[in-house]
Amino acid sequence: MTMSRQGVQPTEVIDRAAKLRFRWNGKRFSGFEGDTIASALAASGEQIFSRSMKYHRPRGILTADYWDPNLMVQVGDDPNVRAGHRLLESGMDVRSQNAWPSLNRDIKAANSLFGRFLTAGFYYKTFMRPQWLWPTYERVLATFAPGGKIDLDTPHAYHDKRYTHPDVVVAGAGPAGIEAALAASGEGASVLLVSHEHAVGGHLRYSSDAADQAALAELRAALDASDVEVLTDSTVTGRYEDNWLGIVQRNHPIAVERLIKARAKTLVAAPGLIERPYVFEGNDRPGVITSGAARRLANLWGVKPGERAVVFSANADGDAAAADLERVGTEIAAVIDGRTGGRISSTSGSSRAVDAVVADGASIDADLLVVAAGWTAPTSLLNMAGDRPVYDPAAARFFPSDPPSNVLATGGLAGDADLDGLRQHGAATGRLAAARAAAVRHRLQSRTARALPVDGDEPAWAPDERVPLGRDPHPELYRADTHGMVDMSEDISSKDLVAAAHEGYDSVELAKRYTTATMGPSQGKLETVNTVAAIAEARGETISQVGTTVWRPPYAPLTLGALAGRMFEPVRVSPIHPWHEANNVSIIQAGQWLRPDHYGDPAAEVRNVRENVGLIDVTPLGKLDLRGPDVPKLLSLLYVNKWMKLGVGRVRYGMMCAEDGVVLDDGVTGRLGEDHYMMSTTSSGAGGVWEWVENWLQTERPDWQVHVTPVTTAYASINVAGPKSRELMSRVCEGVDLDAEAFPYMTVREATVAGVAGCFMWRIGFTGELSFELHVPAGHGLHVWEALMDSGSDLGVGPFGLEAQRIMRLEKGHFIVGQDTDGLTLGPSTGLGSLIKLDKDDFAGKPELAWAADRSLPMVVAIQPDDPDVVPEEAAQIVRGDTNEILGRITSSRYSPTLNRSICLGQVEPDLAAGGTKVTVLLESGERIGATVIDHHAHFDPAGERLRG
Amino acid sequence: MLLVPCPNCGPRNSTDLRYGGESHARPDPNTASPAEWRAYLYLRDNPAGWLRENWYCASGCRRWFSIERNTATNEFRDPPLPGDKRGGAA
Numbered sequence A: 001m002t003m004s005r006q007g008v009q010p011t012e013v014i015d016r017a018a019k020l021r022f023r024w025n026g027k028r029f030s031g032f033e034g035d036t037i038a039s040a041l042a043a044s045g046e047q048i049f050s051r052s053m054k055y056h057r058p059r060g061i062l063t064a065d066y067w068d069p070n071l072m073v074q075v076g077d078d079p080n081v082r083a084g085h086r087l088l089e090s091g092m093d094v095r096s097q098n099a100w101p102s103l104n105r106d107i108k109a110a111n112s113l114f115g116r117f118l119t120a121g122f123y124y125k126t127f128m129r130p131q132w133l134w135p136t137y138e139r140v141l142a143t144f145a146p147g148g149k150i151d152l153d154t155p156h157a158y159h160d161k162r163y164t165h166p167d168v169v170v171a172g173a174g175p176a177g178i179e180a181a182l183a184a185s186g187e188g189a190s191v192l193l194v195s196h197e198h199a200v201g202g203h204l205r206y207s208s209d210a211a212d213q214a215a216l217a218e219l220r221a222a223l224d225a226s227d228v229e230v231l232t233d234s235t236v237t238g239r240y241e242d243n244w245l246g247i248v249q250r251n252h253p254i255a256v257e258r259l260i261k262a263r264a265k266t267l268v269a270a271p272g273l274i275e276r277p278y279v280f281e282g283n284d285r286p287g288v289i290t291s292g293a294a295r296r297l298a299n300l301w302g303v304k305p306g307e308r309a310v311v312f313s314a315n316a317d318g319d320a321a322a323a324d325l326e327r328v329g330t331e332i333a334a335v336i337d338g339r340t341g342g343r344i345s346s347t348s349g350s351s352r353a354v355d356a357v358v359a360d361g362a363s364i365d366a367d368l369l370v371v372a373a374g375w376t377a378p379t380s381l382l383n384m385a386g387d388r389p390v391y392d393p394a395a396a397r398f399f400p401s402d403p404p405s406n407v408l409a410t411g412g413l414a415g416d417a418d419l420d421g422l423r424q425h426g427a428a429t430g431r432l433a434a435a436r437a438a439a440v441r442h443r444l445q446s447r448t449a450r451a452l453p454v455d456g457d458e459p460a461w462a463p464d465e466r467v468p469l470g471r472d473p474h475p476e477l478y479r480a481d482t483h484g485m486v487d488m489s490e491d492i493s494s495k496d497l498v499a500a501a502h503e504g505y506d507s508v509e510l511a512k513r514y515t516t517a518t519m520g521p522s523q524g525k526l527e528t529v530n531t532v533a534a535i536a537e538a539r540g541e542t543i544s545q546v547g548t549t550v551w552r553p554p555y556a557p558l559t560l561g562a563l564a565g566r567m568f569e570p571v572r573v574s575p576i577h578p579w580h581e582a583n584n585v586s587i588i589q590a591g592q593w594l595r596p597d598h599y600g601d602p603a604a605e606v607r608n609v610r611e612n613v614g615l616i617d618v619t620p621l622g623k624l625d626l627r628g629p630d631v632p633k634l635l636s637l638l639y640v641n642k643w644m645k646l647g648v649g650r651v652r653y654g655m656m657c658a659e660d661g662v663v664l665d666d667g668v669t670g671r672l673g674e675d676h677y678m679m680s681t682t683s684s685g686a687g688g689v690w691e692w693v694e695n696w697l698q699t700e701r702p703d704w705q706v707h708v709t710p711v712t713t714a715y716a717s718i719n720v721a722g723p724k725s726r727e728l729m730s731r732v733c734e735g736v737d738l739d740a741e742a743f744p745y746m747t748v749r750e751a752t753v754a755g756v757a758g759c760f761m762w763r764i765g766f767t768g769e770l771s772f773e774l775h776v777p778a779g780h781g782l783h784v785w786e787a788l789m790d791s792g793s794d795l796g797v798g799p800f801g802l803e804a805q806r807i808m809r810l811e812k813g814h815f816i817v818g819q820d821t822d823g824l825t826l827g828p829s830t831g832l833g834s835l836i837k838l839d840k841d842d843f844a845g846k847p848e849l850a851w852a853a854d855r856s857l858p859m860v861v862a863i864q865p866d867d868p869d870v871v872p873e874e875a876a877q878i879v880r881g882d883t884n885e886i887l888g889r890i891t892s893s894r895y896s897p898t899l900n901r902s903i904c905l906g907q908v909e910p911d912l913a914a915g916g917t918k919v920t921v922l923l924e925s926g927e928r929i930g931a932t933v934i935d936h937h938a939h940f941d942p943a944g945e946r947l948r949g
Numbered sequence B: 001m002l003l004v005p006c007p008n009c010g011p012r013n014s015t016d017l018r019y020g021g022e023s024h025a026r027p028d029p030n031t032a033s034p035a036e037w038r039a040y041l042y043l044r045d046n047p048a049g050w051l052r053e054n055w056y057c058a059s060g061c062r063r064w065f066s067i068e069r070n071t072a073t074n075e076f077r078d079p080p081l082p083g084d085k086r087g088g089a090a
């Protein structure tokens, strides 16, 4: 077979004035604008495009379109490019993939050498015992593995996403799809028409029939004049609930691929039909092509597919292919008519080319075999909508059964007709789609609160009064009297499928997974029905009895980049962030927040807080403003401790548990006024606690009068900590007596700070030092921070970050929810069991906490390694002696610059929780160290004298 | 993606809402047996068919509401119209 470029064809899509130069495996080639990579290579006489996955047989063009399994190539750093679809560009560096040992050299022995890897179910059979051989298998399989090369240095590409809400989406732009789009648009619907191909027109594009070409021109002109939005080189990849559609657009001018998420009111599925290969001996030899491939090569790109052809035709497309071939100069050696019992059995020749075709018992010299054996209905979008298509043996394909009424099929998927009949059905489908979309639109609008009422009553759901398309009879041609390849992507033969069925994998879904048939790049578009037919034959049943696999998304593959879309990771920063950035900050990301981790030396920050005064930006601390007479009842319900008698100006620590008794969050809540409270939550719990509060108020206690407002970002929060903090605060505060008696520990005061009114501050201390936690209206946060820094320079004021705070809270033994507790830590395990007031009438988690009170539980305890210089890893296990029996784990661990030793919190089994208990910690290195449980959580100042000062 | 009819916001993508699961009455915490309480915590009927369930309109009005959905077809029974005051999950 030698393909070559012929004279100008009236239907061709190439611009012969625009020559494009490119490389193929390093050699120079050229093609024309409008060529695909494959058509340009074919026009230059290339026959071998790839090697098959397992047997490494040479493979040539089969279908010359997107689904062609033999045309996967690498273009530059882009692997798995479909050369049958990708348009040629100037300067492309195209290489073959998976061509071991090389594209042009056969290893005849591959088959026998690696026979054990190649049987049906080989993945399953290979990776059995002995396990020591697995690395060898992996090496061998890697040599065989299909696919291109991934270049780790590839720069990040720009991807994008789009959201759209059209009335009607039409998937497929053949004559029926275009008519559907035009008709729906004519009814006033907004319409998105999605063409998988580079241009609309479907099969009309490669028809040489004059009437077809006239119709194509008419349809294109009508589309141009319409309001229909047309996407070419785009595919509806998935249909999900309520017609939520994924559409991948491959030809966006900026984005490499764009994922469009469309909420369609109705979906018209008009994907046409996909030509099905035929199974016979030698059906994967280069020179065996489908009738569609022959017509595309000849009519779109002016390529003569071979010198002398046998055409096996079971339908009008096969007949047309024979005529098209003759026109481009291919001699027709024979037309074998599959409708009248003509049969082909095999091809002969080298592994690289056909030289004869055995048909009806005779061998016919030919270098090309064109096969028109029937059609596969790509019912994917209907499957995804819940439809289970039904096989019709008289027409030799599947048809839609009962898709939901907002999904309509037209075109070849729905049946057969002449061109006028297809167009009429398409137009009727478009009108029906528009009418139903109008009803859906009315329903959606009337269920949404709007300034203006929706006009009129909801339109009735339009009945389907379309004249159904007919079904042309077609012979059932799946396999000849010989065996051949069923799945060229995966190198699965009909013999393999028969073997799988005999081994017991005789349901389609099982055989598919066992043999990997239909799981390659063609996504089953070419292989599924032949697979079903082979299983049916092995079982002695019909295709209807065997049924087919369920087609799942995506209809066509899309890149991970398209799914990921544009990088969109919003971050949150406090109003004080510019100061941090100007002061040598090291940032740590905590959830969405960018927070100061330290400013160079966390240990020095700790010492400065212990000796002088430090400032930490704690803006992400969750803050909920609670107002109303029933707030105390709400607090009593959500916290485990008591709240009914909290005086105005007082602050209390509380622990929250979920209904299963597990610690949920903690923090302090203060009473700012008679009916006004401020709740603080952990930074990471801010969102969750807000929803938790709303849940209780809305669903369990809707009669309570409480108004909740999240004010986390309405305030900038600054903790001023250290023995000199009162002195510093006295320099900037007005209207508040800071004296220890007037403003004692665990109270809250409103104040004007650095001239900013409406600040409130509470005297609490996570660090264990005398401290004031200031909450400043956010717009003034930076000002107040800078004022504190300026006013305290002689006091040694300095910033401290999260790391210093974590060290100091660990020195004080304060646990962190989610760090020192986990999803199984019940309230009493924190060591704060005395907070839990079981005599309250009700609170979240009360029954579980009541039952837990009678049980011995794992406990959070403070632990000190015997060697003060060893800092165990967080999550290091606490084990029994020299065994691997796990008795607990280290949950927090740091070196304390205050105590000059390592300090930890951990969770241990109940019998290890007493102070003085010796435990063994297993380090990551495997070393075991001794450590001692201490009898209170605080490693430092257990009496809390410093923070009360 | 499912369109969920919020009584306040209208039909919204399900990703705008938080799924609250089957409606379950909270037992009296003072009299519930461990079996009753843990049934409330963990046991779900999970029927293939009509189910009353709770949703939280997290990206919209931030109201909880309760509605019946057919888990086999994803049809909502008696979806709310604007002004519907049926908030408050059961």
Ligand SMILES: [Zn+2]
Pocket: B006, B007, B008, B009, B010, B057, B060, B061, B062, B063
């Ligand atoms: Zn809402």
